[in-house]
Amino acid sequence: MTRRMSPETRTVTVLVGVVVTMGALAWAAVPFYDWFCRVTGFGGTTQVAESAPDQVLDEVVRVRFDANVDKDMEWTFRPMQTSMELKIGEPGLAFYEAVNNSDVAITGTASYNVAPEVSGYYFDKIECFCFTEQTLQPGERIEMPVSFFVDPDLVKDRDAGWVRDITLSYTFHRTQPKQAALDAAPAGNVN
Template identity: 80%
Template structure:
């Protein structure tokens, strides 16, 4: 193999490796954030812990809507004070202000970011896409707790105020995407 061929093959190899790393970056970052709570990513839990501390935490609620989603979205309570380890249940309200059905998916995080590892959701509307019919109003619950282990964490032990923030983004309904893909395959 001559020098030019080796160089060309090496460059193709570099491009393939860079493409593979770029493709893997998003799922790896998502996994990393879920495991570590990095960037305020919350945790998912099956049940609340057995231990409830006598220390209080204040959870504030925030709601945002992407500019291409014609919804009104707001928390139904501004804040909630609960004991660390106690299960909380909060509600958000969404209204479709358009004259067509719209599907949305919520992204979420908490602030300060260091609290993300200790903020656990048991049930949340953000786990699935939501479709609202024209003019439809929906109350959406989120069940959560703050893990008692937070008080022993050197970096997060001081946190007693947490903001839970959601942003709704417009998405194509999964079934419509599947039907569209089937139609394209048939044609």
């Protein structure tokens, strides 16, 4: 003899199932979105490559450089060049400067994108300071390189083939909460 669930028990079971499913989907959304952006270049997400291609086209693209810091980041961060012209497929090397203006060590990571967004699939980074966390000691100044190229397949793309100006933009975010940095600072060395 099987026992039937009451309507209240069935409703609670369905609602718990919905909550668990929604929680699982919310948990998976961020890594899935990140993967989707990396694969497709959606939202101006750039690609990562081992090396520049063998093919260099006789067409020039201008890359502009932009830098920003999150409001809680006590750094000065700027590109060391405002723009660079290079042939499509040719490797480029640009530098950014960061200065820690505080009296405590600060660790940060850079988020990045390119504009127009449609060029993200064709903008490849070989090496970049944005691949790892950066820690600057109080008053420290560093120059950080980014090695990149624009994939020659850009010119064949029906939607992106017109792009000849690309803006590479970085925003540095503090990865260690400000209070944790203050707690870790030696006595007498507080903002």
